[in-house]
Amino acid sequence: MDIDRRALIAFLGGPAAVASMSPEAKADALEHYMAFQLNQSKAAEAKQKFPTAAEVEAQIETRGNRRGVGNLFLSSTGHVSKLPPMPEKPTLADFFNLRFKATSNHVLQSANLAVKNHMSEEIVLACLLHDTVQELIKVDHGWWGAQLYEPYVSEKVAFAIRYHQALRFYEDKAAGYEYPDLYRNMFGEDYKPEPYIDATYKMVRAHKWYMEPRLVTVNDLYAFEPGVNPTLEQFTDIIGRNFKQPKEGLGFDGSPVAHMWRSIAMPDHPL
Ligand SMILES: [Fe+2]
Numbered sequence: 001m002d003i004d005r006r007a008l009i010a011f012l013g014g015p016a017a018v019a020s021m022s023p024e025a026k027a028d029a030l031e032h033y034m035a036f037q038l039n040q041s042k043a044a045e046a047k048q049k050f051p052t053a054a055e056v057e058a059q060i061e062t063r064g065n066r067r068g069v070g071n072l073f074l075s076s077t078g079h080v081s082k083l084p085p086m087p088e089k090p091t092l093a094d095f096f097n098l099r100f101k102a103t104s105n106h107v108l109q110s111a112n113l114a115v116k117n118h119m120s121e122e123i124v125l126a127c128l129l130h131d132t133v134q135e136l137i138k139v140d141h142g143w144w145g146a147q148l149y150e151p152y153v154s155e156k157v158a159f160a161i162r163y164h165q166a167l168r169f170y171e172d173k174a175a176g177y178e179y180p181d182l183y184r185n186m187f188g189e190d191y192k193p194e195p196y197i198d199a200t201y202k203m204v205r206a207h208k209w210y211m212e213p214r215l216v217t218v219n220d221l222y223a224f225e226p227g228v229n230p231t232l233e234q235f236t237d238i239i240g241r242n243f244k245q246p247k248e249g250l251g252f253d254g255s256p257v258a259h260m261w262r263s264i265a266m267p268d269h270p271l
Pocket residue numbers: 130131141164165
């Protein structure tokens with residue numbers, strides 16, 4: 001595939017955004033860009049072709065890793081890079097800046113869209129946090145993510161994070177959510193969510209807080225949006241009002257999820 005350097009840099013948000021990216025993030029971004037280009041040219045064809053669920057399943061043994069593994073534990077360049085040390089008492093912002101390298105742009109774009117769409121602060125925060133646990137683990141990321149944040153956010157924010165994972169498989173056109181092509185690509189065009197996801201959807205659909213996770217799916221982005229690179233500073237006040245930062249630092253406050261934060265901070269520990 002021919003790569004137009006200028007178009008690529010614009011796609012990534014301009015020269016300053018590119019300069020601030022780690023080599024790993026650049027490799028990931030290049031991969032995103034190539035997938036995006038490929039999708040563009042594919043979409044131009046009369047009929048877009050998606051894999052079947054059986055074809056997706058057949059890929060399992062072609063990989064050296066499980067698809068559910070967290071980004072921090074994976075390499076797209078053949079080797080992982082050394083991570084910068086974390087401060088003694090790490091804050092949410094430290095995790096964004098030093099560990100959430102693969103997910104931060106996506107969640108910042110979602111939170112930015114939520115602000116543009118005049119969402120409540122709780123929805124904006126849920127959007128900002130909704131996929132960040134994928135640095136640790138991707139499989140069942142709604143549940144893992146809600147658990148990671150539960151001690152520090154309101155019940156509603158945790159509810160929104162937990163259940164966005166199930167709701168994304170079910171359309172709600174009235175709320176502005178259509179099933180994205182991204183999932184036809186990732187799961188196969190004939191993919192049927194498992195019974196536990198279906199049961200969860202039915203429970204949430206009838207719940208008084210249904211719109212909380214639904215609005216996360218509405219403000220989620222299903223393609224890398226070229227040239228949009230919001231910064232964490234835009235959300236400092238919302239975080240300050242809605243995220244209870246522990247004074248000992250995330251990972252050292254003795255909470256039931258402290259080990260999850262430590263695992264993100266120090267993923268090179270062998271045991
Ligand atoms: Fe998600």
